[in-house]
Amino acid sequence: MKIIVDQDKCVASGQCVTAAADVFDQRDEDGIVVLLTDNPSEDLAADVHQAAAVCPALAIVVED
């Protein structure tokens, strides 16, 4: 699994952090997404896909 986030598209909704806090975080200065790991363990796959699905900016792409 490989994850790419687009910080320019991100609108800081925090939805990804709620879905997968081990994988996504938000910058303190503006709430924009940061990736904690771009290749998380497979047991987080469902949470990561959930995050990508609910992102209001479609700023998260997951390649399996």
Next chain:
Amino acid sequence: MTQGDQIDYPIPPIDAIEPPPEWERLRQQCPVAHVRLPSGDQAALLTRYDDVRQVLSDPRFARSADGAARVSAEGTGVFDRRRPGVPQSGDGHQRWRRMITKWFTAKRMAALRPAIEAMADQLVDDMVERGRPADLKANLGFPLPVWVICELLGVPASDRERFSYCSDTFLNLSRYSAADMEAAHTEFAAYMAGHIEAKRADPGTDLLSDLITGTDSAGERLSDDALVSTGMGLLIAGHETTTNMIGKMMAMLLADRERWEQLLADPALVRTAVEETLRYDANAGFGMIRYVSEELELADGVLPAGTTAVCSMASANRDERIFDDAGEMDLTRSPNVHLAFGAGPHSCIGQSLARTELQVVLEVLLRRLPTLELAVPAAELPLVEGLLVGGLREVRVIW
């Protein structure tokens, strides 16, 4: 429905639960529909999920522009209100947004949650003391979001009443004449300006103090106009919307006893249940407008340059192409990709806060008043008579 047919928009709501049947007919037969707004101006109404999402997400299109259709001849409304000093689109808008968004991160919401819960508990105490039947909207739905915004803006608890009063006057006037609205607007702007002066003299740890002293990513400070607009904008965008949603959420969940019992049996469903009520909301109001400044190709048609598009997120949220059993309420639905908070560069800044408030309200009511029920059948709950914002006038309950 053929091309030539004229539809008047907005389409009036039916009741607390059921959507107008026109939504489905339009989604099936006329996904890009010509409509006439109350002003007489023409617009293109989008009712399918993919089209609505595409238009809202396109950073080229702003909420208003010279030449865009007007909603009504005299007034504006909650979202198309001008915000002096705040850029409406492009890089400037993004820089402004990103000064605010740090206050709405998932972490901040987790930190704010206990305070919101304490407020909700206090409001439920007061409601129980006053006795049943009670209007959930007036007792809980109205005050809670104002209290929370006061907290965020560093407005002291002693000023809450004054702040609520201002907001209430303003909200009620939002359905009346432009002159009345201007007066309320002016009064409120003066209050905000005074509050900002006080914060400048004695900064606290709140959002406004931070905006006063901080700069955006280009090193620019917000002008005084922009500070006032931002403070007022947060109250305007975050009060009535959340108040109404609290009322509608509770009406939807209490309309069918099985839903309430499902939640009592498994309170862990609160998160997905809140999302499902946001999706299912048949009284979401007008929708969002975009001025399509360049020709745009959609899956279901072409919008010529100069079109004013009306995006019905509420219809999109019932699109069978995206949601299995779209007409059914499923409290376990996940992922729930509804568009109640919009999408893309203008999507709701306060969505994580709104979600937290709705979740807390539901948790507290499940815990405190498990025997809660509607005092009148859901279909008889009175609707708000507004042009832009949809909701229920009151939600009478017993317990």
